Amino acid sequence: MRRWLSFLLLLLGFTSMAQTEVWTLQRSVQYALDHNISIRQNELNERLAKLQLKQSKLSQLPALNSNAAYGRSYGRSVDPTTNQFVKGSYDFISIGGTADILLFGWFQRRNTISANKYALEAAKADLDQLKNDVSLNVATGYLRALLAKEQINVSEKQVELSKAQLEQTRKFVAAGRLPELNAAQLESQLANDSATLITAISNYNSAILDIKALLNLDFETPFEIQAPEVSLADQLSLSSMTPEMIFVSASKHFGVIKSSEMNILSAQKRLAATRGLLYPQLGINAQFGTNYATTFTEVTGYSRGTSDQAIGYVTNGLDSLPVYSPSFNYTTRRIPFGTQLDNNFRQTISVGLNIPILNGWQSQYNVRQAKINVLSSELNKYQAELKLKQDVYKAYNEALNAVQKYHAAERAQIAAQRAYDFAEKRYGLGLTNTVEYLTTQNNQFVSEANLLSAKYDLIFKLKVIDYYLGKELKL
Numbered sequence: 001m002r003r004w005l006s007f008l009l010l011l012l013g014f015t016s017m018a019q020t021e022v023w024t025l026q027r028s029v030q031y032a033l034d035h036n037i038s039i040r041q042n043e044l045n046e047r048l049a050k051l052q053l054k055q056s057k058l059s060q061l062p063a064l065n066s067n068a069a070y071g072r073s074y075g076r077s078v079d080p081t082t083n084q085f086v087k088g089s090y091d092f093i094s095i096g097g098t099a100d101i102l103l104f105g106w107f108q109r110r111n112t113i114s115a116n117k118y119a120l121e122a123a124k125a126d127l128d129q130l131k132n133d134v135s136l137n138v139a140t141g142y143l144r145a146l147l148a149k150e151q152i153n154v155s156e157k158q159v160e161l162s163k164a165q166l167e168q169t170r171k172f173v174a175a176g177r178l179p180e181l182n183a184a185q186l187e188s189q190l191a192n193d194s195a196t197l198i199t200a201i202s203n204y205n206s207a208i209l210d211i212k213a214l215l216n217l218d219f220e221t222p223f224e225i226q227a228p229e230v231s232l233a234d235q236l237s238l239s240s241m242t243p244e245m246i247f248v249s250a251s252k253h254f255g256v257i258k259s260s261e262m263n264i265l266s267a268q269k270r271l272a273a274t275r276g277l278l279y280p281q282l283g284i285n286a287q288f289g290t291n292y293a294t295t296f297t298e299v300t301g302y303s304r305g306t307s308d309q310a311i312g313y314v315t316n317g318l319d320s321l322p323v324y325s326p327s328f329n330y331t332t333r334r335i336p337f338g339t340q341l342d343n344n345f346r347q348t349i350s351v352g353l354n355i356p357i358l359n360g361w362q363s364q365y366n367v368r369q370a371k372i373n374v375l376s377s378e379l380n381k382y383q384a385e386l387k388l389k390q391d392v393y394k395a396y397n398e399a400l401n402a403v404q405k406y407h408a409a410e411r412a413q414i415a416a417q418r419a420y421d422f423a424e425k426r427y428g429l430g431l432t433n434t435v436e437y438l439t440t441q442n443n444q445f446v447s448e449a450n451l452l453s454a455k456y457d458l459i460f461k462l463k464v465i466d467y468y469l470g471k472e473l474k475l
Contacts, residue, residue: 025473028211056112070091081296106275158197166190250469279356281354288348289346297334308325
């Protein structure tokens with residue numbers, strides 16, 4: 001038994017040395033909001049929604065594109081600078097660009113921008129809702145750890161009490177006042193109480209690991225919770241509220257409700273943007289381009305040749321006289337690169353009307369799909385409101401039951417404590433046997449544990465009500 005108690009005290013000492021850094025509920029909640037993986041993933045979704053909104057705004061700007069190409073042609077081909085057939089090889093360069101401006105498209109782009117704005121608001125609301133959910137989960141884990149810690153304290157007191165009672169009984173046995181059986185029964189009780197204490201320590205360590213995982217905190221980090229002074233009398237204010245009042249308050253600030261509303265507006269705007277594709281669109285197109293080729297040359301000078309060439313004959317009745325064509329010598333050069341680009345520069349501008357006639361019913365299909373998305377968003381909002389109302393009414397009823405359960409446990413603990421006090425006095429005088437005494441002691445221990453459980457269960461249920469009311473979760 002002494003080895004067992006020594007091991008137990010060593011385990012308690014190790015636990016207290018390992019957990020030296022104190023964490024309050026507010027600190028735990030804030031750390032979770034900064035490091036929780038789910039929150040960080042939803043923050044990325046919000047950033048993507050912002051980028052999508054920015055891109056849709058920039059889509060209103062003209063579409064500008066430029067191109068350039070360099071190549072070499074072989075054999076018979078069309079000279080891009082003269083549009084004439086040439087033989088041989090030459091180098092060429094082409095430069096061009098286009099600009100497209102949508103003059104009127106039935107507000108398609110504006111509706112898309114509005115849809116993305118509402119989608120961004122929905123993403124923000126989803127993030128806020130997730131933060132509230134994580135805060136509630138942290139509070140739940142924190143209260144569970146607090147309960148486990150309180151149960152350790154109760155179990156320690158029980159072990160100390162059983163140990164003291166065992167020592168006293170051994171003295172009575174040695175004096176002949178009590179039989180040896182009483183001491184054996186108390187030794188068994190001490191072993192059971194020690195096992196209960198070890199279970200309480202295990203539950204506490206398990207609760208600490210769970211809350212570290214929720215906070216995304218390294219498991220090696222020291223973590224000691226702070227047990228605050230909680231006054232239940234200041235928190236029992238359910239009598240002044242109704243579940244409908246709580247639901248109305250929650251529906252005004254709950255992220256899931258706001259998100260569903262924003263999704264409906266976004267779906268409606270996307271439907272309007274999709275309908276715009278069914279109608280003609282008016283736009284302006286502008287183009288420019290220029291060319292360069294190594295075959296493009298110009299004459300720089302000429303001179304009279306030394307020999308003329310006969311190209312025919314003219315008769316004057318008797319004689320035939322030859323007709324000569326003068327010969328000339330020409331000097332040429334390749335037109336410079338800059339000059340060619342300037343001379344070949346061309347521009348066009350046009351106004352175009354795009355009329356959709358038949359594209360495999362793709363536009364009509366997109367409109368019908370957008371209508372279904374609107375109906376789906378409306379159903380999602382109704383479902384979110386219905387679930388919130390169900391959760392609020394359930395939480396309210398559970399809080400009322402927790403209040404009654406706590407008061408009943410409180411009365412039971414008071415009665416069990418009185419019974420134990422009487423049993424302890426009677427046992428000391430030898431007026432009751434060990435079995436009756438241990439039964440009364442166990443009832444007192446169970447009633448104290450039940451009171452702690454009812455207390456923290458009530459605190460949690462009240463924190464859930466605060467969660468729906470939008471209050472800060474603190475103890």
